[in-house]
Amino acid sequence: MAPAKPAAPPARRNWGALLVRNVLLALVPVWLVWALLTPFYNRFLLVSTRNLLHLTESPSVTELPRRDEHYAYVQRMDFPPAKSLVHSFRVTDLHFHFVLLGALFLAVPGIPWRERLSNLGVASVITIFFDILLLFFYVKFVYATQLGDWSVTHYGAFARNFWGLGKHLLDLPFKLSLPLVLWAAFYFRRLVV
Amino acid sequence: MARKQETPSPRPSSSPEEPFWRRNRREIIFLVLFLVLLGGGFTLISVNWVNDHVIEPFTAVIAQVSGGILGLMGQKVTMNGTIISNARFAVNIRNGCNGVEAMLIFLAAVLAFPAPWRSRLAGLGLGILVIQIVNLIRVVALFLTGVYFPKLFDTSHTVIWQTIVILSGVLLWIYWANRYAHPPRETAA
Numbered sequence: 001m002a003p004a005k006p007a008a009p010p011a012r013r014n015w016g017a018l019l020v021r022n023v024l025l026a027l028v029p030v031w032l033v034w035a036l037l038t039p040f041y042n043r044f045l046l047v048s049t050r051n052l053l054h055l056t057e058s059p060s061v062t063e064l065p066r067r068d069e070h071y072a073y074v075q076r077m078d079f080p081p082a083k084s085l086v087h088s089f090r091v092t093d094l095h096f097h098f099v100l101l102g103a104l105f106l107a108v109p110g111i112p113w114r115e116r117l118s119n120l121g122v123a124s125v126i127t128i129f130f131d132i133l134l135l136f137f138y139v140k141f142v143y144a145t146q147l148g149d150w151s152v153t154h155y156g157a158f159a160r161n162f163w164g165l166g167k168h169l170l171d172l173p174f175k176l177s178l179p180l181v182l183w184a185a186f187y188f189r190r191l192v193v
Numbered sequence: 194m195a196r197k198q199e200t201p202s203p204r205p206s207s208s209p210e211e212p213f214w215r216r217n218r219r220e221i222i223f224l225v226l227f228l229v230l231l232g233g234g235f236t237l238i239s240v241n242w243v244n245d246h247v248i249e250p251f252t253a254v255i256a257q258v259s260g261g262i263l264g265l266m267g268q269k270v271t272m273n274g275t276i277i278s279n280a281r282f283a284v285n286i287r288n289g290c291n292g293v294e295a296m297l298i299f300l301a302a303v304l305a306f307p308a309p310w311r312s313r314l315a316g317l318g319l320g321i322l323v324i325q326i327v328n329l330i331r332v333v334a335l336f337l338t339g340v341y342f343p344k345l346f347d348t349s350h351t352v353i354w355q356t357i358v359i360l361s362g363v364l365l366w367i368y369w370a371n372r373y374a375h376p377p378r379e380t381a382a
Contacts (some may be wrong), residue, residue, distance in 0.1 A: 016367055016370075016372050019367060019371075090347070090351070093351045099352075099356050100363065154344075165239065169235055172288075173232065173294065173298065176298060177301075179363070181228070184223060188219065189219070189222045191371050192308075192370075
């Protein structure tokens, strides 16, 4: 029989369980705050990404008009007006990871609220930059792969793969794991103490 | 990026005079390994051959099991590959809805964390099982949402259930790492 491993100290064992409980308690309030702020954040995200896209365009042809609180269009002003709305997408789906981020950062036990909020603030700023980059890649992905002959004419094979893989990686693994990555960056030591 | 901690450091050799990367080498190694494993895993499942020969059959199994559970609940559903349908609603289970994303995030986090292989394997086995159970509940709940509350389907599909499935993976990892992983402690030089 293998010798028993030394048990973790009670404080350490309880810390993980407390964190899980706190996350579950924080989830609904954080979700409500996120739902309330979503219409404003969607507008901010669309305007910021449009400005970033304009830095890469000459002339600036991309607009991201809102359809309603949750949906928006990708519009190209150099296309005929009847065909200028080239794609529709749900902006809210790009940033629901904020719910996870908020719940995880507010739930860490044994840390003063001031420090929790300060860490959440820094993590939120990083997440906002990530969301702008994600939407930027999303629009480029639409241009490179979703517009049929126009995409093939204007984007080579490498560019289509670059924007496609970039959007795939940002939209799934990195978007979904960003809260965990940021949480680990701040609180990894507490797991291994 | 890790902040000054209140609890004693597990690394007695660290000191504020050491360079950033040395002071935070555990965090940096974990994050780099995690991101490399995660990016590699998602790139792998985006390859057509892997998608067609591994992910699609796996997703079809999830559709079959979900359809079986819905049948037990009195829903007269028919299954066709990854599509579950009845007279009122149909869903096609695609990437993002098969739990593979949450499994890959959990797998990358467990493999990147400094822990004995025995703990890792036990954590992976149990964690993947729990994630798939949560995902089955999601598929069944989403189908019922589509049948009875179709207006709520969009929000429920991405925002609510995606968050719950990913959260289950993240919380399982934190719980496992904190309680069972027992990373080997470094000794002072």
